[in-house]
Amino acid sequence: MPSARLIAPALALGLAASLAACGSQTSSTVDGAGPDDSGDTLVIYSGRNENLVAPVLDRLEEAVGMPVEVRYASSSELAAQLLEEGDATEADLFFSQDAGALGALAKAEMLATLDEDVTALVPEDYRDGEGRWVATSGRVRVLAFDPAQVPQIEEITGIDQILEPEFVGTIGYAPSNASFHAFVTALRVERGEDEARAWLEDFSAQQPQAFEGNNAVLDAVDGGQVAVGLINHYYWFQKVAELGEDSVQARIHYLSSDDPGALVNVAGAGVLAGTDNSRAANEAIRFLLSTEIQQYFADETAEYPVVDGVRSTVFDLEPLAELGTDQIDLNELDSLDATLALLDEVGLT
Template structure:
């Protein structure tokens, strides 16, 4: 059974329109810092990351720093659209995003301040912005989750293009409203070209796709044996396996061929809004996100790839550099509006 879609068409239209407006005015540069940082012991965070994943880390930061964090949680794409609408009047000082695409769109609109070198240079090139407007925080690989009771990894295609073939009609599920899925489609457009991406989306929509609200629901369907394969981020499987034991997981993971758009490593990341360029509290929080302590938290609690050199990835994951597509610059994932319009055209969101 298909679950409810995460976006209403009205919300989609507003988001697409705002992002399209951003894409149409790409010339603005991020604000440059100037003067001495000031602090009032509090700041507002817009978080496109789930509360259950990020709030424990925020609690730790508040306890250690004494800084109060006022958090607004929401879907990454919707919060990105809200920030574009609010512009310089936004109450937010920091945006924490589920994917690089939303960060790129806001950077292109000139809404982010330039980060100081100690934050901007903490993460290796390829996993962060090219203009120091935002910093990557964690890496997450796109994977295929499959029913291990019915299939083996060898039964599955090695490229995402093959999962829209008639053989997989009604057997594939995913959350099309999810920011990471939309960034994957954007990557497909960048890597394979607009025509190839549209053909893939058209085939996907016409292949009795099973639509889910989020990655967790997709994983659950596979783990319960009601769905053969799904497209998700890797860490959802690792989180559930840590709770119930990997040996008790019916769902299993397959990493697609290196360089394939279906195996991209996207990043979560954070940027400081331009009006908060000298907000010492906001700066301290973003600096904390790329600290060894926070990076270790992400490894141990959310099972994501750390981006800070010297922090080991969770056990059982392929080496990060074995998954990276050298032809893809994450900064090129900023055109979310075209991707959303494409998905809407074929009734997926």
């Protein structure tokens, strides 16, 4: 896969400002629901960071024609809350940071089938096969690397190659991070429990250095503390946008598309099965998939758009279709408990 490059050094501040100018509250006072809805407020449970998506969600009132209330927490917390609330939940729409939480709700039959014109906007790999949720943006697992320490990076096509003796003590990872958990879950799904356990045991024997998050891993690579780091692609793009490419030593490398280390995970949305606001909830997802909002995610945080025809004007991102990623069924990322148990068993928590 081609290494990523940055086209421009600044984020799309103009679009962010225009979105933010439309409001900064998490609930609204617009009167009236749509003609097909009996609820008076569209309630969204958002596992996405408020600082990132509030400028977008604040505009939903206009898009759906009714008041909007947003409740923020982590995706895993909100999924657990929804499973506990069941049919009694007040939520109409779940906006998740990852596919695993959406898969858990789909498995529990808590998500309604979306309108066909909504699901048709998103490629099959990035939506539920039964139309219960769709991706709204994507992110790719990559290797951050220090060129001075890993000049042979282009020879690395899969995660098995970082288990070679030359990488002992030189790998950084974030054991408590949800994106690392998603990678391990994908590893379990693709290779089975026994092979996943064997890989993790070999990885542990490499004496990897643990950090609090992807940014800390990237900083360690950039500072030469480790040679290779397991991160999501957009952390590098954001760092280069902030500091300038000449000020960042680290680079990123994409693995082969059929490798679990190249997982494309997604943020996405689904409508709760018991909602009284089905029309408005589907309209909200259409809004998240609109060209304008897809452009916002692509230009503001270097996430991959999931709608054809949208390209970042700030970051040099290959379209998802051109990455050629061999994608697992993202619903299968829901088995987080098994992943955490396995990581604990091999001492990687």
